[in-house]
Amino acid sequence: MRDDTRLTRLGRPHDERGQVNPSVARGSTMLAASADTLYNFPEGRTHYGRVGLETHNALRGALTELQGGAGTSLTSSGLMANTLSILASVEAGGRVLAADCIYGPVRSFLTNVLPRYGVTAEFFAPDMGAQIADLITDDVQAILLESPGSLTMELQDIPAVTKVAREKGxxxxxxxxWSAGLTLKPLQLGVDYAAQALTKYVGGHSDLLLGAVVARDEALFNRLQSTERSFGFHTGPDDVYLALRGLRSMAVRMERSFQSSLTIADWLKSRPEVGHILHPAHEDHPQNALFKRDFSGGCGLFSVEFPGWDIPRSERFLDALEVFGMGFSWGGYESLAIHCDPQLKRTKTAQKHDGALIRFSIGMEAPEDLIADLEKGLAAASA
Ligand SMILES: Cc1ncc(COP(=O)(O)O)c(C=O)c1O
Known part of the structure; x- marks a missing residue:
């Protein structure tokens, strides 16, 4: 079956109760049936609520199947999906190589927190592909990718990196x-842990914070799950339920946002104020060939260069928008725009864009209304 169909079926109870959806299962205490099972709960029964109940199992199962992995851990945020994956992969004395375009708070975790536990980080040029082999010294334990990077939209050559990494252990x-595990299948391209913020397209309604990590094989999953359980991480069943509900309509929402984003990107490209369109699916993106090779579709998040613009001009543009909101998340039903420059923190490679970089998250509105809004913004920026 195709993913659109699978999204309507995965994680559903399919049992004699006839419920379409799993229940929101709340619980800490789980009672044993008899004293002899207290330390030996029967197969399939959970001994304590922290490890998750029916609703958690439904979402974990759905994500595992969608990505073709061996198992999933849920986390209380997308940031924690990243930090848990890293914690499951490293030990004291090790080093992490991270693409220079990764999400800022993950960068902070690598540079401010991990060194306290004897693990250091080095950043690499996101487009270096198989040449990353030159950076893999004996102490490198993990390589962290974010493709596309959620501000600069830089893609990484995932199969080239995973091939070298696998050879070196x-x-x-x-x-x-960005792909929500739908339009890119990282585990099939050799990645070990696929982390994502369910907060974005899976949730889809800007009312949820949650994350997930899907592990490629059993051994990686055991490592991930034992790390998760030892730290005591837990996610609430109401949030888990919302994510499962979001999953049902995700393919349709993403496709609508994707198509609208391409319409808007084309319109922006026709405007004299605009430089490069950094949308991986747009032919103007310098790595569009990698997108075409690895992805089966896209979403509504992209960035645009405005050559010669400074921050006050970007602010005039943003302040004139009425349909677009300004906010740091993305993947919701409502469109958002931000100027990115104040939060770009690279250390390895210089920022390549010309002027201001503005990021758009295209939601469910009619593209015509969004374009009319952008026209107002451009007029205000030129005034
Ligand atoms: C690429 C990426 N990863 C992770 C996160 C963090 O997700 P959360 O807000 O759920 O922690 C974000 C949030 O903007 C993001 O853009």
């Missing part, structure tokens, strides 16, 4: 929130 992690 290094674990690979990707933040694949």
């Amino acid at each position: 290094v674990i690979t992690i990707i933040d694949d929130t």
Whole structure:
């Protein structure tokens, strides 16, 4: 079956109760049937609520199947999906190689927290592909990708990196929130841990914070799950239920946002104020060939260069928008725009874009209304 169909079926009870959806199962205490089962709960029964109940199992199962992995851990945020994957992969004395375009708070975790536990990080040029082999010294334990990077939209050559990493015994992690595990299948391209913020397209309604990590094989999953359980991480069943509900309509929402984003990108490209369109699916993107090779579709998140613009001009543009909101998340039903420059923190490679970089998350509105809004913004920026 195709993914659109699978999204309507995965994680559903399919039992004699006839419920279409699993229940929201709340619980800490789980009672044993008899004293002799207290320390030996029967197969399939959970001994304590922290490890998750029926609703958690439904979402974990659905994500595992969607990505073709061996198992999934749920996390209380997308940030924690990244940090849990890293914690499951490293030990004292090790080093992490991370693409220079990764999400800022993950960068902070690598540079501010991990060194306290004896693990250091080095950043690499996102487009270096198989040449990453030159950076893999004996102490490198994990490579962290985010493709496309959620601000600069840089793609990484995932199969080239995972091939080298596998040969050298290094674990690979990707933040694949942009694809939501739907339009890219990182585990099939050799990635070990696929982490994502369910907060974005899976949730889809800007009312949820949650994350997930899908592990490629059993051994990686055991490592991930034992790390998750030892730290005591837990997610609430109401949030888990919302994510499962979001999954049902995700393919349709993403496709609508994707198509609208391409219409808007084409319109922007026709405007004299605009430089490069950094949408992986747009032919203007310098790595469009990688997108075509690895992805089966896209979403509504992309960035645009405005050559010669400074921050006050970007602010005039943003302040004039009425349909677009300004906010740091994405993947919701409502369109958003932000200027990115104040939060770009690269250390390895210089920022390549010309002028201001503005990021758009295209939601469910009619593209005509969004274009009319952008026209107002451009007029205000030129005034
Ligand atoms: C690429 C990416 N990963 C992770 C996150 C973090 O997700 P959360 O807000 O659920 O922690 C974000 C949030 O913007 C993101 O853009």
